[in-house]
Each structure stands twice: as structure tokens, then as C-alpha cells.
Amino acid sequence: MFNQFEKPNTLRELKVPEISKLSDQIAEYLTADTRFDVETIIKNINVLETTLALHYVFDLRTDRVIFDGGSQVMVHKILTGRADELSLRTNIPLTLDTSNLYDAYQGGDIGEGLGVALAYALESNERVIIMLDDHALNYGVTYESLVQISKNKPNLTIIMIDEQQSLLRHYTSIDSLVKSVRISKTYVGLKKDMKSVLDSNPISRPIFNTLVKMRDALKETVLEPTIFTQFGIDYHGPIDGQNLPDLIKVLTLAKNFKGPNLIHVQTRLRKNARRKLEFPAFKTDTTLPDNFKTHHEMFDQVLVGKRNPKMMLLVDALNFGDYFREFEEAYPNNYKVTTGSTESLITMAAGYARMGFHVVLALASTRIIDATSQLRHQFVIPKLPLTILVRKTGLSSSGNAYEQGIYDIAPLSSMANVFMASDINESYALLDTIIESPGINVLRYQNTPEAYEFSSPNVSLAWSVVKPIREETNGVVLTFGSAVNQFAKRIESNALNISLVNCRHINAIDTELLVTLNELKLPVLIYNIESDSNELYANAQRACYELNLKDLQLIRCDLEGIDLNLPTKELKRVHHIHIDDALNLLLER
Structure with missing residues (x-):
């Protein structure tokens, strides 16, 4: 076509x-x-x-x-x-x-x-x-x-x-009339002719200058936003x-x-009344089971449930789905929203923190790199507490490298505790815990709807073993986020003798676990497609060096050196970083 x-x-x-x-x-x-x-x-x-x-x-x-x-x-x-x-x-x-x-x-x-x-x-x-x-x-x-x-x-x-x-x-109702005059050749030509005639000699120049002032006044009050004329x-x-x-x-x-x-x-x-557009049903059908919620809906419950009048929620919201409606309704004076002004939002957050407010800051993953310097100046150096909710994380289905939500972990890891849950229920428990914790704590998430159990599971902030580690195990997978449940399903459905660890605290290392794995001489696959630089692998490698763990075999499966201008499914297929590819990589050892 x-x-x-x-x-x-x-x-x-x-x-x-x-x-x-x-x-x-x-x-x-x-x-x-x-x-x-x-x-x-x-x-x-x-x-x-x-x-x-x-x-x-x-x-x-x-x-x-x-x-x-x-x-x-x-x-x-x-x-x-x-x-x-x-x-x-x-x-x-x-x-x-x-x-x-x-x-x-x-x-x-x-x-x-x-x-x-x-x-x-x-x-x-x-x-x-x-x-x-x-x-x-x-x-x-x-x-x-x-x-x-x-x-x-x-x-x-x-x-x-x-x-x-x-x-x-x-704009006023005269806009359409004025606009039709302003874009006409006659008007444009008249402007040139008036300038050439009136501005050409000392006698007529004052008349021209007066007309210019009248024009500018009219433009600023009726026609043109001052923002551009300035x-x-x-x-x-x-x-x-x-x-x-x-x-x-x-x-x-x-x-x-x-x-x-x-x-x-x-x-x-x-x-446009002439154009009647009908989208296919698969693009417009947003019907979900009653037990499905988005992370924002779930976070709303957590924040409102704290019943803290000194809690301040600041959100950089780019569309309606980014808003926290229940919190806004419960605490309208404690809810501030901008649409792109990340830098001013962070400085506002710092001001509220200095006044003793418990500040929660919600940003998109793609805004974190720009915000890093201000976060360091306003919160890290003065040691102010902060909870950051980072949405739109992970690989983007658009296939646009600029829209990939994978550039936030590296800068945040140097200044905060960074967490990511395996599902929405674990996210509930993590937020419920870290919001009461000191320092700067970050919770990453995708705002896609998930089945929600309407109860807060008990969860540790540390790593946890999902599939038990045994001496006869063929290998161990270290990962976090939605990949945890994806690996668990593959391991169960294929009856694989592989252990699995949920590394929900991304930039922390469970040294006791690494020592155990080293003693068992098990191959360890570190799977991370949530970041352009595999911090989990780098931290584990550093720990092995510091603890002299010479028998620990670390295998990496990540995004390093990969062309990110591909949609998620195609990127995984072309570069062999699907869950199945990762498991095969481990079993081959």
C-alpha cells in the first residue's frame, strides 16, 4: 500500500x-x-x-x-x-x-x-x-x-x-479572522512595504516606530503568547x-x-467529523478480571493506608495512567503533579524533605539520567530521606533505543537502595517496607495490570531462594523482576534441576549465599535484561574477588553490546537472551 x-x-x-x-x-x-x-x-x-x-x-x-x-x-x-x-x-x-x-x-x-x-x-x-x-x-x-x-x-x-x-x-473568538489575515500574502507584503517606506527617512520614522509599538502591544495582548515574543x-x-x-x-x-x-x-x-476511525477490537478492549490491578492502583492503597498527613507525593505524570487518584482525593494538598518538569519537581521534593515531610517521588525511568545530578545535590549530599517510584522500566516494545527503560539502575545504584519485585503482590510488600526505611530507596516497576491477591505477603528486602539449592543441582540462576516468575515456570514445566534466587535488592550482594555456591562449585547464571550495564554481575564479580571465591563460575546473560533499536520480542530472539536461551547457556556448563 x-x-x-x-x-x-x-x-x-x-x-x-x-x-x-x-x-x-x-x-x-x-x-x-x-x-x-x-x-x-x-x-x-x-x-x-x-x-x-x-x-x-x-x-x-x-x-x-x-x-x-x-x-x-x-x-x-x-x-x-x-x-x-x-x-x-x-x-x-x-x-x-x-x-x-x-x-x-x-x-x-x-x-x-x-x-x-x-x-x-x-x-x-x-x-x-x-x-x-x-x-x-x-x-x-x-x-x-x-x-x-x-x-x-x-x-x-x-x-x-x-x-x-x-x-x-x-485564544479569543477573533483568532480565526485575524489568522486568515496574518497568513495572507497581502498582509506579509504590506508589512514589508510599510517598513521600507516609513522607516526610510527621519520624518516618517516616528510614525513607523509608533505603529510598531501598537503592533507589538496588540500582538502581546491578543495575538501572540508573550512566551515566544520574549x-x-x-x-x-x-x-x-x-x-x-x-x-x-x-x-x-x-x-x-x-x-x-x-x-x-x-x-x-x-x-474531524468527516473522518470516522475504528480501531480493531484487540487494540481497544481493556476489559480485565476483577482481581487485576495496575501498580499505581496498588501503590495508591499503600500510600493512603499509611494515613500520614506529612507524606508528600510528587509525580511527573506524562499521561492519565500515571496519576495516583486515591491519594490525590485523600490528601489533595499533599499531591503535586508536573508534566515533564523533572528538575523542578526534585528541588520541590528537597524543600518538602527539609521541612520534615515524608517525600515520595514518582518518575519515569527515561528521566532518571537527567535527574541524577539534582538527586545527588539535593538528597545524597545533605543526607535527606526519599522514596522513589520508577515506572516504565525494562525493555520497550517500541524498539526505540531512546525509550528503553534500562538506563536508571546504574546511576541510582551509586546513591540509593534499588529494588524490583517479581510481581505486583511483592511490590506491595516492598513499598510497604521501604517507605518506612531510612536513606534513599528506589522501587522499579512496570505499570501493567497483574493479578492482585489483596493481601500483603511477608517479604524480606534481602535476596531469597525460590528454587532450593542442593549439592546435586545443575546450576543456579540469579535474577530479579518479572524474570523470576518466568524462570520458575520454565524450571517447573521442564522439570529442570536448577536453583533460582530472587535478587530483589538489585545493588546488594548476599555474600553468605555466594560462599555457599562457591563451596558447592555450582555454575551461576546472572540474568539481567533490565539494565544496559549488568550491575548485578559486576557486584557479584567484585564480591568473588574480595572473598577469594575461586571456584564460583559466573555466567552472564544481559544487554551488553546489544543493538537496542528492536522491539522486545525481536531483540530477545536476535540476540539469544530469551529465558530459554539463558537456561540452555547454564545447562551447557
Whole structure:
């Protein structure tokens, strides 16, 4: 499907009504025939017309178009002959490929693309356009780039995608009228003519200056958010993100823009009455058994059950599923939420901790690296207590290396006790315990629904033996997280004579256990696909050296040296790190 786009610039040969019809076909294809979840598809349909207009107006072989974050690129892939990469039966990651002529930027964390676009704009003669979700305005890196833009005044066009759920929602009913005037050739030409005539001699220059002040006042109070004008960025919009003719018109004008310009595009899927989209049932059916809960629902019970009016919960919530609803309802003044402002959240947390509050901080795994320095400055050095809940951990099904939740354990291990439970019931018990423990304690989890027993099992923070260790055992597996139960099921179903240890305290070592294993001269497999650097293996190896355990055979199965731009199942298959591969590796010894 869409094979016509294997030829460069095919879209530019079509007429606008034909492109409008094509947009409906693309939306239907994304909805029914791609492998991605509903949320990801909707985010891409929200930029459908904008991406079509970009490809219609600009030549992406010579103009640099950057898609910040790298997640809203489905339509771009279709229009560059790669629709098959999105289909249900493929595992090719959504990530762009900079070796491809049409891909100027592979992707990164949200907001980071703006700095890349700035560099391109300053050092090349090409047109540079960046499509940026307004959610990026929650991130400090965006403002740092805006400061540099205000200093350097590059020829850069920023397309700000506004789903009308955040900072850009304060427009009046005259917007549509003013917008149609502001993006017209007459208006743009009139601005140039007025400047050339009135600013050309001493007599008329005061008139021009007065008009400029009136224009600026009008723009700041009615038309343009001060946030952009303060950075010296010329604002255009708002533009209806589903009005293809308007988008084409303003992007055509953008070819002649000088200096930094921002085009504000408002989009919301449900506004398009013409397009009726139906997702397959397997993507929308979220019915769960009554005994299934998410970790957030379970954590809510633990936190509310503490009945502590001095407990403060601070959450970096990127979507509705990240919220802790019961705690918010019970303690509305003790619940603070941001959407991306991790750094400010940590400094707030430190302030509350210094005032004697019991602080719980909830962050996504992908935000930990950026937060490490502040955590060290605000909590480690002054020795303040803190409980951190780290969500979206482990390998990502998206196959995007930037979205893998595996970069948090290494930085956290140097400053905190890091735990990960084998299931939701153990997570309940761990949180119930560590929240009362001194120091900095971290609990990692995936927020997927699991069967919940509605009771808190007794659990030790130390390692525990799941399958008993005997002299005649063929080997021992050390692991943590969901892998514990996966190994247990494989060992039981295949009647394997293998022992299993739950290393729930990831960055601690049970030296007594290692001494026992050394005396029995058993091969030990350390399985860790939760981290890009196998801290569990490194700590065990260090302990063996310090304790002179010469007879302990350590075998590793982890992510070291692996290409992470693959979906989880494909990554395990290609690199032989599935549970079965790990067991075979142990049995071969």
C-alpha cells in the first residue's frame, strides 16, 4: 500500500483535494493495519495534515525537517516509501534512520531536537523546519534552546503542535479572522512595504516606530503568547491543524521567513467529523478480571493506608495512567503533579524533605539520567530521606533505543537502595517496607495490570531462594523482576534441576549465599535484561574477588553490546537472551 511514494516527491504532483482524500486513506491505514497502540496512532494522526503539508511544500531531499522526539513520524515514513515498516507483521522500529536522505534527525528525548535544529540553521544554507509538540515547553532543555535562538536569530521555522491540552489555550473568538489575515500574502507584503517606506527617512520614522509599538502591544495582548515574543520569535497562528489548505498556505509563506518564526498548529482528533476511525477490537478492549490491578492502583492503597498527613507525593505524570487518584482525593494538598518538569519537581521534593515531610517521588525511568545530578545535590549530599517510584522500566516494545527503560539502575545504584519485585503482590510488600526505611530507596516497576491477591505477603528486602539449592543441582540462576516468575515456570514445566534466587535488592550482594555456591562449585547464571550495564554481575564479580571465591563460575546473560533499536520480542530472539536461551547457556556448563 502507498507504493507510489517510493518515488521522490510524488505528493507534490497531487492537487489539494487529492491530498485531502489521501489523508483519510492514511488515517484508516494507521488505525486498522499498523501494530502500534491507540495512543501512539492518535498522536500521529494529530499531525497527519501538518506532515502532508510539509511534504507538499518542502523538498525533504534538500530542506531539513526535524521531528522532535521521533515518535510522530508515521506519516513521514509513509510519504517516503516506508509504509510496510509500520504494518502488523513487522518489527522494524519507528525510529528514523539518519542514513536515509529524508531523515534529518533520528530522535531523542522531547525538546532535544530544538537544539539540533538550531545548529543546522546556523551552519547550513538549507531551510530548517522543526515540528515540536507543545509538551516540550515543560522541559528545561527547550528554554535553553530558546535562549540561544534569541541570541543567534537563526532562519528557523518551528511548527508547534498544540493538542489544546497544555500551555496554548487562551485564544479569543477573533483568532480565526485575524489568522486568515496574518497568513495572507497581502498582509506579509504590506508589512514589508510599510517598513521600507516609513522607516526610510527621519520624518516618517516616528510614525513607523509608533505603529510598531501598537503592533507589538496588540500582538502581546491578543495575538501572540508573550512566551515566544520574549525570545524574539515571530509568531503565526493559531492554524487549524486539520485544515490542509491553510497549512499549505502558511508553510508556503514560511519559505520566505527570515529569522526565527513559530507556526502554532492546533489539532485535536475528535474535531474531524468527516473522518470516522475504528480501531480493531484487540487494540481497544481493556476489559480485565476483577482481581487485576495496575501498580499505581496498588501503590495508591499503600500510600493512603499509611494515613500520614506529612507524606508528600510528587509525580511527573506524562499521561492519565500515571496519576495516583486515591491519594490525590485523600490528601489533595499533599499531591503535586508536573508534566515533564523533572528538575523542578526534585528541588520541590528537597524543600518538602527539609521541612520534615515524608517525600515520595514518582518518575519515569527515561528521566532518571537527567535527574541524577539534582538527586545527588539535593538528597545524597545533605543526607535527606526519599522514596522513589520508577515506572516504565525494562525493555520497550517500541524498539526505540531512546525509550528503553534500562538506563536508571546504574546511576541510582551509586546513591540509593534499588529494588524490583517479581510481581505486583511483592511490590506491595516492598513499598510497604521501604517507605518506612531510612536513606534513599528506589522501587522499579512496570505499570501493567497483574493479578492482585489483596493481601500483603511477608517479604524480606534481602535476596531469597525460590528454587532450593542442593549439592546435586545443575546450576543456579540469579535474577530479579518479572524474570523470576518466568524462570520458575520454565524450571517447573521442564522439570529442570536448577536453583533460582530472587535478587530483589538489585545493588546488594548476599555474600553468605555466594560462599555457599562457591563451596558447592555450582555454575551461576546472572540474568539481567533490565539494565544496559549488568550491575548485578559486576557486584557479584567484585564480591568473588574480595572473598577469594575461586571456584564460583559466573555466567552472564544481559544487554551488553546489544543493538537496542528492536522491539522486545525481536531483540530477545536476535540476540539469544530469551529465558530459554539463558537456561540452555547454564545447562551447557
